[in-house]
Amino acid sequence: MSDVDKLFAAPLPQVSDFVFDHNVARVFPDMIKRSIPGYPTIVENIGVIAAQYAQPGTLIYDLGCSLGAATQSMRRHLGGADCRILAVDNAEAMVVRCREYLAAQDSMMEELVPATVIQGDILQLELEPCSVVVLNFTLQFIAPEQRLAVLTRIRQALLPDGILVLSEKFRFADPVTQQHLEQVHYAFKRANGYSELEIAQKRSAIENVMLLDTQEAHFERLQAAGFSHACTWFQCLNFGSIMAHA
Numbered sequence: 001m002s003d004v005d006k007l008f009a010a011p012l013p014q015v016s017d018f019v020f021d022h023n024v025a026r027v028f029p030d031m032i033k034r035s036i037p038g039y040p041t042i043v044e045n046i047g048v049i050a051a052q053y054a055q056p057g058t059l060i061y062d063l064g065c066s067l068g069a070a071t072q073s074m075r076r077h078l079g080g081a082d083c084r085i086l087a088v089d090n091a092e093a094m095v096v097r098c099r100e101y102l103a104a105q106d107s108m109m110e111e112l113v114p115a116t117v118i119q120g121d122i123l124q125l126e127l128e129p130c131s132v133v134v135l136n137f138t139l140q141f142i143a144p145e146q147r148l149a150v151l152t153r154i155r156q157a158l159l160p161d162g163i164l165v166l167s168e169k170f171r172f173a174d175p176v177t178q179q180h181l182e183q184v185h186y187a188f189k190r191a192n193g194y195s196e197l198e199i200a201q202k203r204s205a206i207e208n209v210m211l212l213d214t215q216e217a218h219f220e221r222l223q224a225a226g227f228s229h230a231c232t233w234f235q236c237l238n239f240g241s242i243m244a245h246a
């Protein structure tokens with residue numbers, strides 16, 4: 001169902017800002033696996049974390065679900081739990097394909113928890129009471145001045161003992177750390193078959209639309225949003241995932 005990512009392989013006269021359109025949706029599984037170190041481990045363990053914290057009779061949100069990788073993992077790990085997943089994305093191309101992937105999962109596995117895919121903007125969405133919320137590499141695409149409001153609404157929707165899983169590409173305040181981890185990330189991309197041109201053009205495409213925070217900034221914002229505790233449960237190079245308790 002998915003093609004090899006060659007979106008930035010040919011020289012582009014002008015590199016436009018990155019958007020989640022049909023071309024990206026078509027190559028997305030390949031792109032994300034070859035671009036984010038640790039992505040398969042993060043996705044698999046989101047299932048483990050969700051199974052640990054999901055409360056019977058409650059909702060689970062996968063916000064910025066793309067093709068539903070985190071939703072699929074949670075469904076594999078939740079077994080026959082009495083829960084329902086709402087997967088939300090504002091990109092039509094992602095939503096259409098996400099529904100196809102989840103239908104394929106339904107046809108291959110029995111007794112999965114129900115999952116509904118909604119096309120919607122997480123800045124507008126009314127959140128119902130829930131036990132688990134996943135933001136797997138989504139908050140980095142939200143305008144920085146909107147991020148606290150999104151987290152505050154998530155915190156308010158979470159039930160007692162509820163949890164947020166927040167995965168992001170991190171920025172590092174120490175310029176040497178930033179430089180070292182960024183360079184190894186580019187080496188990771190080269191090792192996965194991306195050329196220097198692909199790496200450089202993708203870098204320009206995302207630089208204005210993916211504004212990164214340090215882990216310290218994430219922790220401060222989570223605290224300001226009302227979360228009682230947060231810790232990094234996974235990091236690989238400049239990518240990682242935080243779990244935050246209501």
Ligand SMILES: Nc1ncnc2c1ncn2[C@@H]1O[C@H](C[S@+](CC[C@H]([NH3+])C(=O)[O-])CC(=O)[O-])[C@@H](O)[C@H]1O
Pocket residue numbers: 020032043063064065066067068069070088089090091094120121122123135136137138141142
């Ligand atoms: N305001 C918004 N409202 C809804 N969706 C949004 C918004 N802004 C961006 N998105 C969506 O957030 C997703 C980010 S990708 C998530 C990967 C996935 N979680 C995964 O587990 O594979 C990460 C990446 O591509 O690096 C895209 O599908 C956007 O359309």
Ligand SMILES: O=C(O)C(=O)Cc1ccccc1
Pocket residue numbers: 018031032035036169202206
């Ligand atoms: O490719 C990169 O450099 C990234 O930072 C990850 C990424 C993955 C998919 C879409 C946008 C960014």
